[in-house]
Amino acid sequence: MRSGVGHHIGRWQALCRGQHIVTPTVGVDVHTLAALPHGTDISPCQPVSVACRGGVSGPAQTVRMTADLVIEAESLVKTFGKTRALQGVDLAVPRGTVLGVLGPNGAGKTTAVRILSTLLTPDGGTARTSGFDVVRDAERVRQSIGLTGQYASVDEDLTGRQNLELFGTLLELGRTGARRRAAELLDWFDLTDAANRPAKTYSGGMRRRLDLAASLVGSPDVIFLDEPTTGLDPAKREAMWDVVRSLVNNGSTVLLTTQYLEEADALADAITVIDHGRVIAHDTPDGLKRVVGGQTLEVRPSDPAQLPRTAEILTQVGSGAHADEIRKGVLAVPVTDDAALTESVARFATAGIAVTELSLHLPSLDEVFFTLTGRTAAEDDTTRPTEVAA
Amino acid sequence: MSTLIDTAPTRSQGLSTTTPNPRPFRLVRHSSALAKRSLIKTWRTPEALIDVTLQPVLFLIIFVYVFGGAVAGSTHDYLQFLLPGILAQTIATGAIAIGVNLNTDIAKGIFDRFRSLPIPRSAPLVGAVLGDVVRYVIVTVSTLAIGYVMGFRIETDLFRAIAGCLLAVLFALCLSWLPVLVSMKVRTAGAVQGLMFSLIMPLSFGSNVFVAADTLPGWMQAFVNVNPMTHLVASVRGLFLGTPLGNHVWWTLAWCAGFVAVFMPLAMRAYRKKI
Numbered sequence: 001m002r003s004g005v006g007h008h009i010g011r012w013q014a015l016c017r018g019q020h021i022v023t024p025t026v027g028v029d030v031h032t033l034a035a036l037p038h039g040t041d042i043s044p045c046q047p048v049s050v051a052c053r054g055g056v057s058g059p060a061q062t063v064r065m066t067a068d069l070v071i072e073a074e075s076l077v078k079t080f081g082k083t084r085a086l087q088g089v090d091l092a093v094p095r096g097t098v099l100g101v102l103g104p105n106g107a108g109k110t111t112a113v114r115i116l117s118t119l120l121t122p123d124g125g126t127a128r129t130s131g132f133d134v135v136r137d138a139e140r141v142r143q144s145i146g147l148t149g150q151y152a153s154v155d156e157d158l159t160g161r162q163n164l165e166l167f168g169t170l171l172e173l174g175r176t177g178a179r180r181r182a183a184e185l186l187d188w189f190d191l192t193d194a195a196n197r198p199a200k201t202y203s204g205g206m207r208r209r210l211d212l213a214a215s216l217v218g219s220p221d222v223i224f225l226d227e228p229t230t231g232l233d234p235a236k237r238e239a240m241w242d243v244v245r246s247l248v249n250n251g252s253t254v255l256l257t258t259q260y261l262e263e264a265d266a267l268a269d270a271i272t273v274i275d276h277g278r279v280i281a282h283d284t285p286d287g288l289k290r291v292v293g294g295q296t297l298e299v300r301p302s303d304p305a306q307l308p309r310t311a312e313i314l315t316q317v318g319s320g321a322h323a324d325e326i327r328k329g330v331l332a333v334p335v336t337d338d339a340a341l342t343e344s345v346a347r348f349a350t351a352g353i354a355v356t357e358l359s360l361h362l363p364s365l366d367e368v369f370f371t372l373t374g375r376t377a378a379e380d381d382t383t384r385p386t387e388v389a390a
Numbered sequence: 391m392s393t394l395i396d397t398a399p400t401r402s403q404g405l406s407t408t409t410p411n412p413r414p415f416r417l418v419r420h421s422s423a424l425a426k427r428s429l430i431k432t433w434r435t436p437e438a439l440i441d442v443t444l445q446p447v448l449f450l451i452i453f454v455y456v457f458g459g460a461v462a463g464s465t466h467d468y469l470q471f472l473l474p475g476i477l478a479q480t481i482a483t484g485a486i487a488i489g490v491n492l493n494t495d496i497a498k499g500i501f502d503r504f505r506s507l508p509i510p511r512s513a514p515l516v517g518a519v520l521g522d523v524v525r526y527v528i529v530t531v532s533t534l535a536i537g538y539v540m541g542f543r544i545e546t547d548l549f550r551a552i553a554g555c556l557l558a559v560l561f562a563l564c565l566s567w568l569p570v571l572v573s574m575k576v577r578t579a580g581a582v583q584g585l586m587f588s589l590i591m592p593l594s595f596g597s598n599v600f601v602a603a604d605t606l607p608g609w610m611q612a613f614v615n616v617n618p619m620t621h622l623v624a625s626v627r628g629l630f631l632g633t634p635l636g637n638h639v640w641w642t643l644a645w646c647a648g649f650v651a652v653f654m655p656l657a658m659r660a661y662r663k664k665i
Contacts, residue, residue: 117506142508153499157431169423170509198434214503 068095070130070222070253071116077124078111078277085111087277088125091255093270098244098254100268100285102261104369108277109257110149113226116255117147130222146215149226149257153211156200160191160210163199164217171218178217185213189243205236212243223247225256229263241266262362265289273372280372292363292371297340299348300330300357307331310353317344330357420513421520424504428521441487442525446480446533453600454540461601466541473537474554474626475599478619481529481562482594486586488522489569493579496664512658519566526559545631554629557642561622564646567653574660593619618645 071093078086086108093099103109114120116129118138127134130144154163161182168178186195189209194202199210208228215223225244229237244267248254258264264271265285273281273288281288289295297318301310311331314323317340318333326332335341341360348355363371432438453472458465492515495501504514534542534555544551568589573582596610597603597619603611614620621641628635 119502119505139508142506145506147503147506150499153503155427155431155500156498157434158427162427162430166423166427167503167507170420170504170507170513218507 069093069128070095071099071128071255073112073116073125073127075125076112076115076122076127078108078115078120079123085277086115086122086125089274089277089279091116091272091279093253093255095253096248096251097269098248098256098267100264100271101255101257101274102259102264102271102368103257103274104259107274109274110226111277112274113147113149113224113255113257117145117224118142119147143218144221146218146220146223147226148212148215148224148228150230154199154207154214157198159196159198160186160202160213161195163210163214167214167217173217181217185216189213205232205239208232208236208240209243212240216247221252223252223254225254227257227259230259237263261288261292261368265362273368275369275373288368289362292368293334295335295338296332296361296363297335297344298326298330298332298357298359298361299344299355302354302356304329306353309351310348310355313344313347313351313353317347335360417510417513417516420509421516424514424517425521428518429524432521432524438487438491439525439528442480442484442529443532445483446476446529447536449476449480450533450536450540457600469537469540469542470545470631471602471627472600473533473542474630475597475623477530477533477558477626478561478623479594479599480533481526481558482565482590482619483587484525484529485522485562485566486569486583486590487525488518488566489573489582489586490579492518492570493573493576493582496573511662515570515657515661519563519570522566523559523563526562529562530555530558546629550629554626557625557629557639558622560646561618561642564649565618567649567657571653571657571660574657574664593617598623618642621645 069092071091073089073091076086076089076091077084089108089112091099091101091112101109101112111120115122116127116134118129118134118141121135129141132140132144134141154160155166158166164182164185165178168181169175171178173181183192186192189212191206191209191213194206199207202210212225212228228244229240232240241263244254244256248267254267256264256267268285270282270284271288272279281291283291297314299310299314301307307325307329311323311325314331314333315321317335319336319340321334323331323333338360341358345358450469450473453476454465454469458468458472462468462471495518501514505511569582569586572585573579576582576585597614597617599619603614603620606614618641621638622645624633624638625635625642627633628638
């Protein structure tokens, strides 16, 4: 399945732009981007705005793109009864970039997306999507957005093809246009074989692909992805990431909400962390990782007697701190670079140390929150195990 | 060599082909696309048609053979009298289903998707209402079919018989805005069903469906004579059997217009407010 979607990326580019493939590059290399210099003065509990890098470009383009905000929200407020879902949220997404909105369940991520996509009216503040006010010009906003989420879904009784054709008709593609567009999208998302089955018979991964395909029928400029991979297994999650990368390669602007720092790190140019309806941090993935402690390399040597020598090697490859035993028989060390993983493997081999577990972890959402707020995420989601005791 | 610069201009070109140069009759086109969706759903779940297929059959058999002798002296005479009434009653209860379906449908993601599309906000509701016309046609056909098997005969002509059927379908179509409104206002599908039955039942029994209105006590006749169901039944009887039509057809049409004029805007408003 993963190879399936990856394989289709080239055609994707043509699909989204209605033109020939422009760049042979596949995917935005987050790590390359991350290496670029940028302002990093992030401080917890104090939202700071960071000039967005957004692309492989010099300062001139940075200026242009900072001015060219496709999504901009100022002091959004939304209250449901006594629940204050949003208490003054600012968001900004430059054209052609991905903003990751990170936060636990109930943080206000979905409310923000629903306001930006005209499904909800804010109680306070203003928001513009594609240059149009989401309240006054809702109709024009709707012409340029695609929405995929837990809620904006497809009709389960209709087949995949009927769903896409219905949206094509509603988007004024005409009968043949809608039919052609549906066929294209089914092909690109590897759903052609299942095209004539009701959507309720689809697996979780197929269902997500159909949801995403449905939001792309009108070739939208701006794509909202509300927790696009929640509940998907790792392979399907990566396939979905490939799709998102190819959308961005084609110039779409994406606002993505997620509970996973890993996901935001893999896809986003900038991350806004929301908690209890407030922005508690805004930075590049690297800036955020610097604040919350970067990655952790965890190793379990097969022979517990090797723990001291393993710790020694880990301390050498790590970012400076001493390797600690975080669970019985498992050593962990903070690292700044993915290369630490391969380097440690090489060194263990040379030293003749066999390991049964070796993994590289980003901090969990809980740890991010603990670092930023000094407390754990109250409504933390339990679908993902927390690796390290906070 | 930024992809941005390369692709930004084509983006806007791409957009202009997909965004509506607003063509006329948008509401009609969008609603019929959405009505087609309702039809596909009906086709996929034939068991949801029980209320419009089995119910008229059961009602006709039970009422004709249980009450026919007592009420009209002969089962055949009662069948002739009762069939237009049963048609009106089952077509009206058949309109309840749209409220039940919308109530469950709207909680699902598909309506949020519709609301994020550049289509008239009312199109999903109008589409659902229009899609249910098929159900009303099925009621009419199954009532007449079982009626013919039991010995019912049209006593006028084909033209007037068809006019009677169309009037019944139109009545249900207009009345269905009431269950649509109710479905936006109450929380569960069960509540829609319960509330609608308690509204439709007095209308169908407090009418001329089962007995002639002049056999009823005076205070009840006052209600029966303004009851929209009475006018519909009297119209269908007249068109099927040649009994005097009076102003019943006009009254029926007036009620239909009234249903749409009152319940449709209220339903639309409730739909917009709902989340």
